[in-house]
Amino acid sequence: MTPTRGLSPGLAFGLLLAGLVGLGLLASGWQSAGSTPTATPTGPPPGRSAREAPVAVPSDAAPVSTGGTAEVTLEDVREGVTLPDGPFVLEAGEDELGQAVADGLEQSGTRITDLEISLGESGTMMFAGRLADQNLPIAGVIDLRVVDGRLDPEVTEATLGGVALPGFARGYVDDLVGEATSFGDILADQGVVLDQISTGDGRLSVTGRSG
Numbered sequence: 383m384t385p386t387r388g389l390s391p392g393l394a395f396g397l398l399l400a401g402l403v404g405l406g407l408l409a410s411g412w413q414s415a416g417s418t419p420t421a422t423p424t425g426p427p428p429g430r431s432a433r434e435a436p437v438a439v440p441s442d443a444a445p446v447s448t449g450g451t452a453e454v455t456l457e458d459v460r461e462g463v464t465l466p467d468g469p470f471v472l473e474a475g476e477d478e479l480g481q482a483v484a485d486g487l488e489q490s491g492t493r494i495t496d497l498e499i500s501l502g503e504s505g506t507m508m509f510a511g512r513l514a515d516q517n518l519p520i521a522g523v524i525d526l527r528v529v530d531g532r533l534d535p536e537v538t539e540a541t542l543g544g545v546a547l548p549g550f551a552r553g554y555v556d557d558l559v560g561e562a563t564s565f566g567d568i569l570a571d572q573g574v575v576l577d578q579i580s581t582g583d584g585r586l587s588v589t590g591r592s593g
Contacts, residue, residue: 452592456482459565465574467593472565474586476501479562483509486561492554494520499562501581509558513551518543520551524559531575531590533566535559 452470454463456478474482480499487494493514500508505526513520522540526533540547540555547555569576569590576590 456565459568462568465569465572465592469589469591470574472586472588472590476584479507479586482564483558483561486564487557490557490561492557494554494558497558501584501586503582505579505581507562507581507586509562511558513542513554516542516551520547520554522547522555522558524562526563526579526581526586528576528579531577532570533563533576533579533588535563535566 450468452466452468454465454470454472456472456474458465459472460482476499479501480497483499484497487497494511495514497509497511500510502508502523507524507526508522509524510519510521512518520540520542523538525536525538527536528534537555537559540552542548542551565588566576572592574590574592576588578590579586579588581587
């Protein structure tokens with residue numbers, strides 16, 4: 383019987399090295415297949431949907447312009463927003479006017495409570511309230527007119543406690559009228575020229591030109 387020859391030392395070392403390399407490649411491939419690559423996020427930050435985007439809010443928004451005419455609110459005027467050059471229209475309702483007058487009177491210390499402002503036809507504004515110091519009802523009518531491009535209000539009727547307004551109460555009415563028509567003074571300070579003022583259906587409408 384022929385004896386079996388053993389592997390030469392060089393060949394045995396080569397086979398061992400090849401086996402180790404194969405095991406290493408196999409382990410590397412298994413690790414790559416089992417792991418999930420990390421992707422860099424490209425979407426919106428947490429808490430913000432994909433459709434949301436930061437909106438820049440102007441600090442001094444200009445009045446909205448429709449057909450070349452700027453639409454101005456009473457709040458715009460009272461806050462001193464500069465009107466763009468060209469024609470404009472200012473509109474306000476009875477509730478808005480009443481709240482603006484009440485706020486102005488409170489700031490000036492004039493104590494007229496339960497104040498109501500109503501608008502008649504042909505530029506008339508009626509007011510009614512109660513003079514707190516005397517606990518008496520006060521009422522009156524203001525005629526709103528435009529004279530030489532400026533608002534020129536005139537009190538055509540005023541009563542206190544149902545009788546003609548006494549002299550000591552005229553200051554209260556003057557304060558009330560001043561607050562009710564303060565938008566006219568503010569516009570005049572901006573150099574605005576008024577064209578027309580009208581009232582009806584509980585609304586005040588003022589047209590004019592700026593610039």
